[in-house]
Amino acid sequence: MSCLALSLQPANGSDILLQTREWFPPARALGALSAFRQTRRLLAANKNPQSSGGDDAYAAESIGDDPLAASSGQVIVGVESRYRIVYRLVNGIYVLGITVADHDNSVNVFDCIHIVNQAVSVIVTACRGVDVTPEKLSRKYAEIYMALDIVLRGVSSIRLAAMLASMHGDNIAKMVHSALNAENKIRGADNWANVEVHSVEQQTGIEAFSKTSFELPPETLAAGDEVAASLAPVSQPVAEQQEEPQTKPEESSAEKDPFAASEAINKPQELVGGFKKTRDPSATDLTLALAGLEVTTLPPPEATQSTHINVEGFEGNYGGVEFGTEQASIGETFEAFSDAWGGGLDPSEFVGTKTAPKPQGLGGLELLQTGPDGAPKATVAGSGAGTPLESLLVTKTEMKGPEMYISEVINAEFRESLLARVGLMGVVYLRTLPPKTSGDKETEFSFRVEGTSAVKRFVIQNSCVSTLDNGMFHVRTASADEPIPIIKYSLLPRLIPLPLRVRLIKRHTGSLLSVMIQYASNPDLSAPLDDVTFTLKLPVDPTLLNVSPKAVLNRSEKEVKWHVTEIPQKGTPGRLRVRMPVDSSEDDEEIEVVCYVQFAVQGIQSLSGVSLHPASEGKTDFYEVSHRFESGVYICN
Incomplete structure (x- = not known):
């Protein structure tokens, strides 16, 4: 101032x-x-x-x-x-x-x-x-x-x-x-x-009006009673209800006033379906209220308990996943942590000239038959001296029309046997006819997506896809050589199916460190898991190492790697053991051991249950090829 x-x-x-x-x-x-x-x-x-x-x-x-x-x-x-x-x-x-x-x-x-x-x-x-x-x-x-x-x-x-x-x-x-x-x-x-x-x-007027009281006229009170009777009907005694049928013929004989108040305000307002009070003690009001309505049955009490998979040789319950408040808070904490845990679905990802990642297949050898009856006999018999080598190895089929498939990445983290966090992201790809074959003609068709009850977020590429409501979508895009990602989605953490359960147990006694990895496949998968790789990160470079079964040791990276050719859907859990001496000076420190799991599955069904269908039955607007899901950040510590 x-x-x-x-x-x-x-x-x-x-x-x-x-x-x-x-x-x-x-x-x-x-x-x-x-x-x-x-x-x-x-x-x-x-x-x-x-x-x-x-x-x-x-x-x-x-x-x-x-x-x-x-x-x-x-x-x-x-x-x-x-x-x-x-x-x-x-x-x-x-x-x-x-x-x-x-x-x-x-x-x-x-x-x-x-x-x-x-x-x-x-x-x-x-x-x-x-x-x-x-x-x-x-x-x-x-x-x-x-x-x-x-x-x-x-x-x-x-x-x-x-x-x-x-x-x-x-x-x-x-x-x-x-x-x-x-x-x-x-x-x-x-x-x-x-x-x-x-x-x-x-001031005098304010004081006078604050102390003044007056009565309402009888007409106003009568009108208020009519409104109150229409809002909250008063139950009449039984004697008056019996007298009403006798008085109705007399009232009908007399000439009614056209401007008289309607008698509808004195009738009790009926609820939906005209509920009536019954004196049957066996039938409660709740059962009568629910009569004729489609009520979804509640799941049994066992469905709300933890999911336990009995695995032989495990200490305690294996695979317990709590769906209580603690698990919900953990899911919310890691939900937007990174792209691996359910985040990253942003429509701006489609903006710009980004090339869609190529599906990691077998490099054009998907149709190669490697069994004893591999090559067709006619081809082998008819192969002459001037037959090209490509016709003998690869029998590549031409595309009949646009193809669609789903590629999903699942991420999970286990702490010993408990699931700490999980996330799944899926992408729907569209492979159009090559520009040389289609003659630069636009691809246009409609399809519907089903099995989206577990989907949390759904993002579409507005430049070539438009929604038609009720799970219907319309595609209109130019031909391209590479697959086009048209839809991205993420699943709710508590509704994500886990293809593989992993448990890691560590024992450190004296100068000896023992680690055991146990795994079990999900019996609800459409096909067993093939070619699963387990990578165990060691704390130090081991001088002596005892593993079971055989594994590959990488001393520069300090890791042990197992390759499991097939994990059966219903069978005993697999075990991977490692034993190694550690320096005695590290006894007081907490030794951290992490296991990474890698797998990729290609089949006719997606892991999340999301499926693609034509807009109308019996019409083939596109061809659905084999879907794929693979592991992202799949670890156990």
Whole structure:
């Protein structure tokens, strides 16, 4: 603020009045006033306050040619805490405004000067002229104190004129509370007497209406009863219900008033299906309410329990997955952790010239038959000397039309045998006819997606796919050589089927570290898991290593790798064992062992249960080829 304090200081004598803001300490204001008085005395004795040096507690910086000689001016006082004092001399009384010494122009000095001028107007009006003396000021001390308090906090010229007009007389309350009506009074809208009468009448009217009570007319009460009867029907006694059939013929014989109220408001409002109260104790209200409605049966209590898979040789229950609040919180925590755990589905992924990743197949050798009856006999018999080698090895079939398939990546993390987090992301790919074959003709057809009850998020590429509601989609795109990702989706963590359960057990006794990995396949898979790779990260490079069954040791990466050709769907769990000595100096540290699992399956069904079908039965708009799912971040620690 520009002005911190106002004070009235006589030329000779103690200070008369000091008014400060709430956050400005009065002790500092008194120090500034004492420094101002000392400066006046030094200048009156023709002494330069600057000559005493920095040690003088009342050093002052003069502003102007001859400070304190005129009736108004400014002076900066103080050594450590420097203040600027704007003063005006009125008949031996100094009206002082105290503010900070601004060297960076952060304080508006002219605003402080304006407040000092308003304070001068207050004391001149209180003393009825410029003959201002301490005796006259003491007679109007209360009015001056309140007026300077209002002026210090900022006051407009209109309100200042109203305050000065009400200075003489018992008008301190009007001076304080005249902010609302002061401008109307000064501009001539209304005088103070009328405003006061109006405010008194308004207050009297409010009190009178708050104590007044009146009764409603009978017609209003009757109308309210009709509305209440329509909203909440009142049950009638049995005797009245028996009398009603007798009175109805008489009422019908008489001529009815066309403007009479309808009798429908007196009838009880029927609910859906016209529920009636029965006295049969065997039938409850709930069973009657559910009668005729299709109610989904609740799952048995065993379905809400943890999922346990009994595995021989395991300590405790294997594969327990809790679907309680803790598991939900874990799922929510890791849900948006990365792309691996259900995040990353953003429509902006389709923006730009990104090439879809090629499916990691067998490089064009998918149709190669490697059994004893591998090559067709006719081809082998008819192969001559000039037959190309490609015709003998690969029998590649041409595309009949657009093909669609699903590629899914499942990520899971096990901590010992408990599932910590899981996520599945799937992509629906469209492979169009090559531009050379189709002649740059657009591919356009409709299809529907089923089995999406477990899908959490669904993102489509709007540039070539449009939704038709109820799981129907329409595709229209140009031909391309590479597969086009048209739909991406993620599954709810608690509804993701796990193709493989993994458990890791570690025992560290003395200088010997033993690790066992146990795994079991999901019996609900459409086909057994083939070519599964287990990679165990070792804490140190082993000097002696005992593994069962045989494995491959990579000393540079400190890892042991097993390759399992096939994991049966229903069978005993497999076991992978490792035993190795570790340094005794590492006994106190926690040894971390992590197992990574890699697998890829290609079949006629997707892991998530999502399936693709033509829009209409019996019509082949596209050809559904084998789907694929593979492991992403599949670890156990």
